[in-house]
Amino acid sequence: MGKRTTIKDVAAAAGVSATAVSLVLNDRPSRVSEETRRHILDVAERLHYVPNQVARTLVTQRSMLLALIVPDIQNLFFAGLAKRLEEECQQSGYSLIVANSGDSRETEHRLLTRLVSRGVDGVFLIAAGESCGDVEALRSDVEACSCPVVLIDRLVDVDWCDGVGIDNHAGGRLAAQFLIENGHRRIACISGETRVGNAAGRRDGFVEGLAEVDLSPVLVVEGDYRFDSGLDAAPDIVASGATAVFCCNDLMALGLLQGLHRLGRSVPDDISVIGYDGIAERFGFGAMLTTVGQKIGWLAHESAAVMLDRIGGSPSAGIASRTIMLPPELIRRGTVAQIPMLPIESGAESRADAERVEVG
Template identity: 30%
Template sequence: MSIHSPQRATILEVAREAGASKTSVSRYFGGERERLSRELQGRIESAAQRLGYRPNQMARGLKGGRSRLIGMLVADIRNPFSVAVMHGVEQACRERGYSLLVCNTDNDPAQEREHLALLTSYRVEGLVINAAGSPDRELQALVEQGMPLVMLDRELGEVEAEVVGLDNARALDLALDHLQVQGYGELLYLSEPPEQASPRQARLMRFHQGVAARGLAGEAHCQALKDRETLQRAIGDFLARPGTAPRALLCANGNATLAATRALQTLGARLGDTGLLGIDELDWCALVGPGITTLAQPTEAIGRAAVECLMRRRECGDHTTPSRRVHFQASLIPRGSTRR
C-alpha cells in the first residue's frame, strides 16, 4: 500500500474558493494587498486557510526577483532582549506580507559570516543585523550593492546603515538619578566585556561620566558572567569594603542582573539594603524577594521600527541617503530592590 502526500493547494483553487480572480490572489500574497478591498482580503485569507495554501516564496523570488523574505542575524538567541525584539520584527514583517528568516550566530564571528552568506543566497530583500563580531567589510559591500540594511542595538563604524536601539546615555542617567535619590552613594557596575558590543561601550562610558558628575563613588566589573566565582568575589569585596555609604549594583543587561541576583543570594545580602537595578525588564524580576528594579526597553517598538526603517530604505531605492539613528527611551520600573 503506497502512501501519497496530499497535494499543495494552488493559487487557482484559492481564487475559486474565495470567488476572486487569480490576479487578486497574486496581489494578496505578492505584497499588494492595499490594492484590494478589506472584504476581498478577508475572503482570500479565509479561503487560503481552509485549503491550507502557502505561497512558495522561493519560487516567487526566482520568478519575479522578489523573495518576500527578510533576513535577521541575532548575536545570542538565548538573550531575552533578542527574543523580545525578534517578536516585534516578525510581527511587522508578517503584517507587510514578508516572512522572516532568523540565524543565531551565538556570538561567534565565524558563524556570523557564514550565516550572512546563507541569508544572501536566499535572496532576502533586506537584513536586520544584531552584530556579534565586526563584519564591516561584508555588510558595507552589501549596502553598496543596494541591499537595505538596519543595525539593531549594535552599530559598526564602517557600515553606512540605520541603527535602531535604546538611548543608552539617557538610560544610564535615569538609573543613576534613581539610585542617588534612593540614597545609594557607592555603585558597582556589572557588565559583560564591552569590546565587541557598542551598547556595552556606550553604557560603560556613561556610567563613569555619570558617577563623576553626581559625586558618587563608582567602579566597574566587566568580565564574562559565566565565571560565577570571580563575579561573586568581586561583589563580596565591594560589599565588605570599609565605609558607611549605602551600596548598590547596576547591571548592564538582563544576563548581568541574573548573575548578580544569584551572587547576592549566595552572599546572603538583603535586597534593598544592597541596591540592585538592572537594564532590561524580565518576567522573573517581579518575583524575586521584594522585586528587582529595572529599566524596561520598548522591545516590540524597537523591532517594529527596525522593519519600518528597512522598508523605507528599500522603497526609496536611494542607498546613498545618510543613515539615521533611531533611539528609544527606557522606562523605570521601581521595586523593592532599590528601597532602603
C-alpha cells in the same frame, strides 16, 4: 503526499479563467466583479490553495522573507526582540528567519552571505561582539549585501548603514542618578564587554552620572552579559563594601542576585541592585528587579519601519543612512532601597580610580 492545488485547479472549480484567478489571488487590479472575486476566494479556500512562493518570487522579485542575526539567542533581550520583530514583520506579510552568530564575526559573515544568497529581502543585524571590534570588516560585509541591512542595538559606527538603538549612555546616567537619589554613595558596576559599543555606553554614562556629584564607582567588574558574570562577581562586590550595584543587563543582575543570596546577603536590605533591559519579567524572572528598560516593542517597530521603507523605496529610503536613537526608561521595582542620605565627600577618596576586575 497530496497534490498541490494550482491556480488552474481553482479556475476549473470556479468556472473562470486562470488569469482571473491569478489577478484575484495576487490582489492585483482587474475588471472582475466583486461577486466573482468572492466566489474565487471561497473556492480557493475550499480547495486549500497555497500560493507557490517560489513562482511568486520570480514574478515580484520579492521572497517576503526577512532575516535577523543575533549574537546569542539564549540572551533574554535578543529572544524578546526576535519575538516582537517577528510580530511586526508578520503584520506586513513577511516571515522572519532568526539565525545565531554566537558572537562570532566569522559565523556572522557566513550567515550574511548564505541568507542573502538565498534571496531574503532584508537583514536585521545585531552585530557580533567581534565585529564591534572590527568595524571596517563589518562595513565591508554589509556593503556587499544585495539587500537592505538594518543594524539594531549594537550600532557601532552607523554613518554608512541604517541603525536603530537605545541611548545607552542616557540609560547609564539614569541608573546612577536613581541610586544617588536613594542615598547611595558606594556604588559598584558590572559592565558588559567594553569592546561592544552599547556596553561601553552604559558604563560611561553611569560613570559620568556619578562624576556629576564628585563620585566614582568603588568597583567595576567587566562581565560578558551572561548570568554567570553576575554570579561570579558577587564575592568581589561584597568585599568592595558597595551598598548598590548597577548591572549593565538584567541577566547579569539575576546572576548577581543568586550570588548574593548564596553569600547570605539580602536584596535590597543589605545591598541594592539595578539592571538594564527590562526584559526579565517577560520570561517570568526578576519580577521585582529595578531596571533601566529598553522599549523593546518600540525598538522592533522602528526597525521594521526602516526596513520596509528601504524595501518599498519610499521617499525616506533615498537618504544615505539613518540612525534612530530611542530613549530608555527607569522601571522602579523592589531591588533598590533608600538609605540615609549621606553627604557626598570631596577629594581623592571619592574620586579614586575604581578597582577593575574581570569575570566570566
